[in-house]
Amino acid sequence: MLVHSRGAKWAVWAVFFVLFLPLFALPLLVVLGASFATNWSSVLPSGLTAAHYDAATRGEALQALTTSLVTALAASLLALAVGTWAALAAHALPKPLRRVLDALFVLPVAVPSVVVGLAVLVAFSRPPLLLNGTRWIVILAHTVLVTAFAYQSVSAAVTRLDPAYEQAAASLGGRPAYVLWRIRLPLLLPSLTAAAGLCFALSMGELSATVMLYPPDWTPLPVLVYAATDRGALFAGSALAMVLMAATLTVLLVVSRIRTRASYR
């Protein structure tokens, strides 16, 4: 469309791949290759082994994976509930108040996650709510961090919602709760699942707030990846990172399955 001659097209594509492949594809391939290797000092990794994966799927690593999955699941469901509630409530508010709510829920995006971690640590290491040292502080911090993203994506979907459906339902005598449950939430389902997937992925990879406040018996997988690379075990760390990515992608795939089913109903 933009470039017409064949030669110019090839030139543009060549530039594209010269930029794209080393920047975006290479990092993933490198980590994938390293996770199967014991040594990498020339162009290709050497000493191929599956031992890192063996270690990454048992004992401490397996427990960290479960921890990450449970944390991400709990945090994204909580964030989805709070974010959806807030987005629906904000939509009904007059414009100035809606702006205030928008700003409040964007705040955790603008505040560094490390600071969110520090703030949660400072606030909940003292009465009345003593959470420090428990798994709840990690789940709470993750929830706070991802709620902003849930709010934003649901909020965008709510404004796009055609009000004719709910008005028709209401004019037929549907009470607000019934209209919400049978009309608005089903119509929002595709964007709700998308938001859930986003929150889950963010929480799975969360490291900044987590390192500030994780208790020893609730160590998520990213912390373990960092611990491995920090002590120089880069190859074992790569295997852990691959397990983390595979777990995230599997859950995202399941979520997108639900999403297609929801949108074809």
Next chain:
Amino acid sequence: MTEVVRRVRVRCGLSRSSPRPWGVALPPVAFVALFILYPLALVLQQSCGYADVFTSEGFRHALWTTVWLALASTVGCLALGFALALVIAFVPFPGAKAVARFIDVYLSFPSFLITLALLFIYGTTGIVGSFQFLTTPWGVLLAEVTYFTPFVMRPLLAAFSQLDTAQLEAASSLGARAPRIVRRIVLPEALPALAAGGSLVLVLSLNEFGIVLFTGAKGVTTLPMLVYSKAILESDYPGACVVAVVNVLVSVGLYGLYRVVSRRAGA
């Protein structure tokens, strides 16, 4: 239809389905107040010894590093993301759809993955050899541009898919060359998406921690890194709170400034 219903509702006093909209908004506001505002207020209250922190060389260095790294990676991501999205959308090649899908997947990976890969490529026992690239800010900049560019590309691709290609065909048939079409037609259409992507990248790179932590470089200290090292490694909570307050102010301030500037620019 919608308009008629609305008018009837307003006239009959049925203007909204929920009688007290602010009452419904209360629980989520309480959540924000308890779990975000209250902790942040405590951080502000606990921060003391500003003079000590402000005069320390390490803090000033970290502040400067944070700001220029964030600005540089925003500019880099905007330029690279615009160029790549332009090719995917308007000079499509077989498999361009798959590349766009890959960009979406890329967003769900943790940021430290990039640094981990760079450690193999440029690290001490690396593929390219052991030159000290990764322990300099340039290594962090490369990692940030790599990781955040998809955040610019996604809104851009969404905006490009809504652009009427007839405009491009018309401009091209009138004799405009590609650079002119990009400048005069595509760029104005892309400004809102660029502003949205750019503000996200700016704030994310100001707050980025995983990438910097994984380089393990003593030479590159950003504000989030300083908060972490003061609080966890030195157990200096008042000092950490001071840096945290400054970090929040810088992030929120630059983010607000960017929003104002991009709105002025017509986005």
